[in-house]
Every structure is written in structure tokens, then in C-alpha cells.
Amino acid sequence: MRTIFFLPLILVFILGGCGATKEPKIVIKQELPGWYQNPPLSNSATLYAIGEGKNKEEAIANALNYMASTLSISISSSYNAKTTVREGSVSSHEGVYKSDISSDVKKIRISNYEVIQAKSLGFRKYAVLIKSDKQKLFSSLKHEIDQKVALVKANEKNLDDDALGKFLFYKKLNKELENLPHTLVVMKELNSRFDSEVYLQTLKSVDKKYRYYQSNISFSVVSNLANLKAPIAKALSKRNFKVNAASSKMHYKISINTSVTKANAYGFTLARAELRIVTSNYKGANVASNVFHLVGQSSQGYDVAIQDLVRQLNDKIQKDGLDKVLNINI
Numbered sequence: 001m002r003t004i005f006f007l008p009l010i011l012v013f014i015l016g017g018c019g020a021t022k023e024p025k026i027v028i029k030q031e032l033p034g035w036y037q038n039p040p041l042s043n044s045a046t047l048y049a050i051g052e053g054k055n056k057e058e059a060i061a062n063a064l065n066y067m068a069s070t071l072s073i074s075i076s077s078s079y080n081a082k083t084t085v086r087e088g089s090v091s092s093h094e095g096v097y098k099s100d101i102s103s104d105v106k107k108i109r110i111s112n113y114e115v116i117q118a119k120s121l122g123f124r125k126y127a128v129l130i131k132s133d134k135q136k137l138f139s140s141l142k143h144e145i146d147q148k149v150a151l152v153k154a155n156e157k158n159l160d161d162d163a164l165g166k167f168l169f170y171k172k173l174n175k176e177l178e179n180l181p182h183t184l185v186v187m188k189e190l191n192s193r194f195d196s197e198v199y200l201q202t203l204k205s206v207d208k209k210y211r212y213y214q215s216n217i218s219f220s221v222v223s224n225l226a227n228l229k230a231p232i233a234k235a236l237s238k239r240n241f242k243v244n245a246a247s248s249k250m251h252y253k254i255s256i257n258t259s260v261t262k263a264n265a266y267g268f269t270l271a272r273a274e275l276r277i278v279t280s281n282y283k284g285a286n287v288a289s290n291v292f293h294l295v296g297q298s299s300q301g302y303d304v305a306i307q308d309l310v311r312q313l314n315d316k317i318q319k320d321g322l323d324k325v326l327n328i329n330i
Contacts, residue, residue, distance in 0.1 A: 003219035223256035271296035288328035
């Protein structure tokens, strides 16, 4: 009797559930814009590029990278851009862009461009079409390097007679100008009449002076604990500096004054050391100083704990860098 009583109720729930089924939503197919499927080609006056990304900013960045690749600007590995855009729920569109570009020319920053088309393609995909006028791009690049060259000449006049200061100046300039040859190659491509010789001469002059000071600056290292000289001297040699006892206007002395306190803890002998490092020029004037603490330890006595300070100093140079240890940029 219980089975007969509950059976109609079960049927009611089943039928009621079927009756509540919602109609499937109709997904409108999204048409891809013509400029996306057939983008304009770059020509003698204008560069064009399409970029895709999760948002507009990323799409523009990718478009600029692709535009750079069309100028043979720095892409050492293959450029692959792949996007998949779903159109409704029944089909998909997939575009694969490949450009096997291998060049020694490094990427430059293209700041002169215009976004002429932009569209959300759904599913966190965004596409843009950008363009750049070649002559305007050339002019902006030329203005940029002209400013750099003028700044080099102005700052050179204000340099003092300190060899290390001059070395650091030309070292920084060398880094800032390392992409200049690549920019000049691009500018020549944008404007065949462009003469890059004056800029190349500036670059050669900066590099020559940087290498001159690097080759002629020397250091000597002294310490009241003789073994502590080696880590500093080794780090200087790795920077291609001469380490000797020479005396000239380009010579600097690094003095390590160490005070040590003996202690014991948990069966270990400790050598608690305070290191005072002073760098001075050939006149004896201090140009940098630093103070820090190290703890040597050993289960074999105080002498071995003192030797462990050498390892501690090596580790600090490896971790923090020589510049931080000496408190001076070299």
C-alpha cells in the first residue's frame, strides 16, 4: 500500500522538473573585423602591425614588438603569436603568425605610433591595429639620440679629476648607449640619406675612455689580518682591475682594519669580528668607507675560527656584491 501511495508523488516531481526546463540561449556569432583578417601591408611611407593580448595595453605592446620585427629590430628567437577566438558556440577562428627572424640588431623603443583600430574579440582576447609614419619615427629617433649626445658632451665638461669618478661616468654611458648602433641601423633603413658617422664617433670615444680608465686604475689591499686581503683582491681582479702596489693618480688603496673578540658557544669557538674598510685615493683622501660584522666559527680552536672569517667575507662578497662591501660603485 505504501508503494501505491508514493508513486503518484514521484511522477509529479518528475513531470514538474521536465516542465521547468529552460530554453537554450541563442549565441550570436561574432564577426571578425576585416582589418583583423586582412591587415594593411607596410609600405615605403607607413608601417602597420596587428597585436593581440588579454587587454588593450598588452595588445599594443605585442603590436609594437611585431612592428619592430618588420624593421629587423631585435628578435633573436622566432616570433610566434597565436590566438584562438571563439565565434558563438559552434565554430572557432585560429590565426597563427610566425616570423623566423634572427638578427643581431636589438629591439628599440617605438614611441611614435597611432592605434587606428581596436576591438575586443571575447574570451579575454583583444586586438589592435597600429601604424607609424616612417619619417615621423625617424625624426623622433633622431631627436632622442641628439639629446643623448648633447648630454654626454655637457656632462664631460663637469667631470672632476678623480679617475674612479671618470671611470664610473663612462661605464654608465657605455651602458646607456649600448643600443645606439642598432638604432642607427634602423634610422638608416627609415631614411637612406641619414649619415650615422658622427654618432658612431661619439660612441667610440665613450667606449675608448671607459676602457682606458678600466685598464689603468689600480688597487692595493692592506689588512691587519693578512688573509682577509685575498677575497677583496680576487673580486677586484674579476672586474679586470689591476691589483698591485703601484703609485699613480689612478691608484687607490683599500684598508681593512679588523678587531676580533673571542667567544665560545655550544662547543664552538667564535671569532666575532668588526671590519672597517676604507678606500682612499693617491692623495690619501677617503673616497668610501664601510663597517660590518662577521663571525668565524670552528670546533677546532680559535685559529681556525679566524681562518673561517675569510670564508665569511667571500660569502658576503658573493651575496651582496663588491660594490656594497666597499660602499662604492666600481
